[in-house]
Amino acid sequence: MKYDVRQLPLLSNEEIAHGIFDMRLAYRQDDLPVACGQFAHVYVPSKTLRRPISVCDASDGELRLVYQVKGAGTQIMSQMQPGSMVDVLGPLGHGFQIEKGRRYCLIGGGIGVPPMLLTAKQCEDPLIITGFRSKSLVILQEDFKALGETLLCTDDGSAGQKGFVTDLLRERIGEIDEVCACGPTPMLKAVAAVCREYGKPCQVSLEERMGCGVGACLVCAVKVRKNGEEIMQHVCKNGPVFQAEEVVF
Amino acid sequence: MADLSVKVAGVTFNNPLIAASGTFGFGREYGEFYPLSTLGGISCKGITLKRRDGNPPPRIAETPSGILNAVGLQNPGVDVFIREDLPWLKQQGTVVIANIAGNTVDEYCQMAEKLSETDVDMIELNISCPNVKSGGVQFGTSCESVENITAAVRKSCKKPLIVKLSPNVTDIASIAQAAEAAGADAISMINTLTGMRIDIHTRRPIIRNNTGGLSGAAVFPVAVRMVWQVANAVKLPIIGMGGISTWEDAAEMLMAGATALQIGTVLFSDPYAPVKINEGLNRFLDENNMTSVTDLTKTVIPW
Numbered sequence: 001m002k003y004d005v006r007q008l009p010l011l012s013n014e015e016i017a018h019g020i021f022d023m024r025l026a027y028r029q030d031d032l033p034v035a036c037g038q039f040a041h042v043y044v045p046s047k048t049l050r051r052p053i054s055v056c057d058a059s060d061g062e063l064r065l066v067y068q069v070k071g072a073g074t075q076i077m078s079q080m081q082p083g084s085m086v087d088v089l090g091p092l093g094h095g096f097q098i099e100k101g102r103r104y105c106l107i108g109g110g111i112g113v114p115p116m117l118l119t120a121k122q123c124e125d126p127l128i129i130t131g132f133r134s135k136s137l138v139i140l141q142e143d144f145k146a147l148g149e150t151l152l153c154t155d156d157g158s159a160g161q162k163g164f165v166t167d168l169l170r171e172r173i174g175e176i177d178e179v180c181a182c183g184p185t186p187m188l189k190a191v192a193a194v195c196r197e198y199g200k201p202c203q204v205s206l207e208e209r210m211g212c213g214v215g216a217c218l219v220c221a222v223k224v225r226k227n228g229e230e231i232m233q234h235v236c237k238n239g240p241v242f243q244a245e246e247v248v249f
Numbered sequence: 250m251a252d253l254s255v256k257v258a259g260v261t262f263n264n265p266l267i268a269a270s271g272t273f274g275f276g277r278e279y280g281e282f283y284p285l286s287t288l289g290g291i292s293c294k295g296i297t298l299k300r301r302d303g304n305p306p307p308r309i310a311e312t313p314s315g316i317l318n319a320v321g322l323q324n325p326g327v328d329v330f331i332r333e334d335l336p337w338l339k340q341q342g343t344v345v346i347a348n349i350a351g352n353t354v355d356e357y358c359q360m361a362e363k364l365s366e367t368d369v370d371m372i373e374l375n376i377s378c379p380n381v382k383s384g385g386v387q388f389g390t391s392c393e394s395v396e397n398i399t400a401a402v403r404k405s406c407k408k409p410l411i412v413k414l415s416p417n418v419t420d421i422a423s424i425a426q427a428a429e430a431a432g433a434d435a436i437s438m439i440n441t442l443t444g445m446r447i448d449i450h451t452r453r454p455i456i457r458n459n460t461g462g463l464s465g466a467a468v469f470p471v472a473v474r475m476v477w478q479v480a481n482a483v484k485l486p487i488i489g490m491g492g493i494s495t496w497e498d499a500a501e502m503l504m505a506g507a508t509a510l511q512i513g514t515v516l517f518s519d520p521y522a523p524v525k526i527n528e529g530l531n532r533f534l535d536e537n538n539m540t541s542v543t544d545l546t547k548t549v550i551p552w
Contacts, residue, residue: 002281005520048465049311049517073311089520209307209455211316212517214281216274218294218323219309232302232323237278 003092003214005043006032007085008063013078018136019069020111021078022056025086027063034058036119037095037182037205037241040065041213043087044073051077052210052236054182055091056114057121057143063088066114066139092213093240096180096203098122105129105176106148107165107191109183113140115205119180120147127151127176129168131187135159166190173198180241181205185249192244202244208235223248251534252541253527255289255509257486258409258434260370262289262344262509265499265530265542266523269490269513270295270348270373270413271320275334276341282520287527290344292437292511293330295375297349298356300326304380310446310455315465315492316514317444319380319458322350327360331367339368346411350375354388354398358405365407372408374399374433377415377440379462386440389415392427399431411488414438414479416468421475422482429483436479437488437511439472465514468492473505480506480547494522496529503545 008025016022034055040063041050051073057064069078080086096119098104105127108116113130117140120126126148132138135158144150151168152160161168165187169179173194181191182205195202211217215237224233224246233239253264267290273279276291285291303323310317324330330347338345347369351357357374364372376389376398388398399412412428414421416439425436441462446455454460472491480487489507493499494515502510515522530542539545 001283003278003520004282043518047311047518048314048316048514049309209309211309211318212272212278212520214278214520216278217272217309217318217517218274218303218320219306219318221303221306221308221320221323223305230302 003089005087005089008088010080010082010084010086011062012082013080015078016066017139020137020139021067021069023065023067023077023080025063025065025088026061027058028061029058032063032091034063034091035095036098036122037115038091038093039240040091041089042077043089044076046076047073049073049211050089050213052213054115054205054240055118057118068111089213093236094238096205096241100124102177103127103175105169105172105179107169107179107181107183109165109187110137112183112205115182116180117143120144123148127172129153129165131165131183132159164190166194169194173200176200178202188244189249192247192249195244203241204244204247205240206235206242206247207240210236212236251531251539253531255543257488257509258371258411260344260409264289264527265503265509266526267292267344267346267488267509267511268516269511270375272513272516275330276338279516279520280341283524284342286342288343288523289509290346290370291338292346292348292373293334293338294324295322295348295350295378296324296327296330296360297322297351298327298360300324300329305457307455307457310461312444312446312463313467315463315467317446317456317461317463318441319456319461321380321458322378327363331363335367335369344370346371346373348373348375348413350378350381354401357398357402361402361406365405369408371411372406373411373413373437374402375413377413379415379417379441379443379460380458386415386417389424390418392423395424396427396431399428399433403432409434411435411437413440415440416442416471416475422478425479425483425485429485433485435486435488436483437490438479439468439475439491442468442471464492466492466494469494469498473501476502476507477505477549496526496533499526499530500533500545503542504547504549506547506549508543508546
């Protein structure tokens with residue numbers, strides 16, 4: 001059986017920036033292998049749907065989920081207490097494909113930043129670009145600094161350089177072989193356009209309102225182009241990571 | 250250990266739980282949680298004559314104790330289903346129900362003909378999908394159209410024929426009677442209730458289709474009421490569904506008049522719900538010295 005639901009003990013659940021929480025769950029990689037870019041489908045008591053949360057990190061007996069409080073479900077998640085059990089389906093989906101011998105530029109925007117941490121751990125000397133709306137939302141900078149060169153930007157210039165991740169990407173794209181990105185759709189679209197312009201492969205992690213998480217209910221549709229034909233695939237099963245040139249943004 | 254098996258239109262199910270169409274694909278994904286023989290049957294994702302890509306996303310929104318969806322019948326078409334999914338499904342030790350939807354009566358008949366030549370166990374006539382522009386629910390909302398399409402498909406269909414009813418009607422009992430008169434072998438009910446959610450910040454409906462179908466625990470009391478009304482109006486067996494989430498819900502739906510049950514939305518929060526519901530039903534039957542789950546059907550004692 002490929003899928004299972006597990007009860008993982010909650011170790012900590014702390015607010016690390018405004019409205020952004022860092023949930024750490026006790027876990028063993030042998031029990032629950034996780035690849036970078038996959039997500040955990042988290043059960044929220046009293047809610048009909050699970051919440052898909054990208055895996056931020058998985059090591060040393062800890063599964064780390066960094067999420068933003070956006071609505072009632074994530075609000076309930078943020079109030080879960082250490083010592084309680086968290087019901088996790090997954091990890092699910094297809095993550096980033098990282099090959100040896102290539103230099104990657106990893107780009108995260110806003111709450112799309114967390115999955116790039118585990119991804120950075122799989123890369124040799126990655127260039128890591130993160131972007132946020134403003135300083136109060138900046139997360140994970142110290143974690144990233146241990147793994148590669150980091151570049152930070154904010155929309156309002158309150159931390160790092162003022163501007164967008166694509167500005168930084170353009171300056172450095174000559175140094176890298178491939179881009180992996182996660183963030184809001186307009187950002188992914190812009191990153192994909194820059195990569196196309198410079199002929200660099202690009203993988204993007206997409207988000208869509210999700211149901212079952214395993215590809216049965218077909219709600220989290222994304223239009224992709226395969227062999228010249230546009231077809232519907234699904235973020236949960238075929239993704240969340242897609243080749244940018246295949247995505248019909 | 251009570252006998253959980255049920256019989257609907259001559260087809261025996263190992264237990265009363267059937268995966269509801271649209272929540273379970275063609276079974277392959279949930280087959281990665283447990284053997285599909287855990288379920289009495291599977292009502293497959295609604296299929297159409299030709300491939301359909303479905304509606305643009307978002308296709309789902311959460312609601313109090315439920316969800317709205319508007320997938321729009323995304324499916325690979327009946328021929329691909331017959332060629333690529335049905336042979337595999339038939340090896341899973343569970344009853345296989347093909348759920349069919351069309352734009353015209355003729356399309357429904359063509360699909361029924363094709364499927365009659367396969368070893369699919371039953372056909373479920375989907376005349377209640379609220380999320381497609383043409384076809385779907387337009388066939389299911391008046392007695393005349395239900396009678397007309399049921400009679401037409403009946404002629405093309407050599408398999409036991411289930412008619413799936415929409416709750417978005419004035420008098421569901423008379424609709425069920427129309428299906429019965431036209432030769433249906435069973436009724437399944439209820440499909441989703443049409444609903445809508447709006448994002449107050451963008452003033453946009455959350456679902457791209459603007460409206461969607463409401464399912465989940467929120468619709469359960471409506472489903473129980475309608476199953477009870479239909480059970481009092483027709484002799485056909487009823488496959489009851491609509492928000493069943495626990496074994497208590499399952500028992501309640503059986504008592505209202507259902508012979509078998511479909512479950513769907515609960516799977517999204519708990520993929521193992523069928524296992525738990527069957528265990529609970531079995532315990533309840535044992536505790537009440539009942540030997541068969543069929544002993545629960547239509548045993549409500551109305552005031």
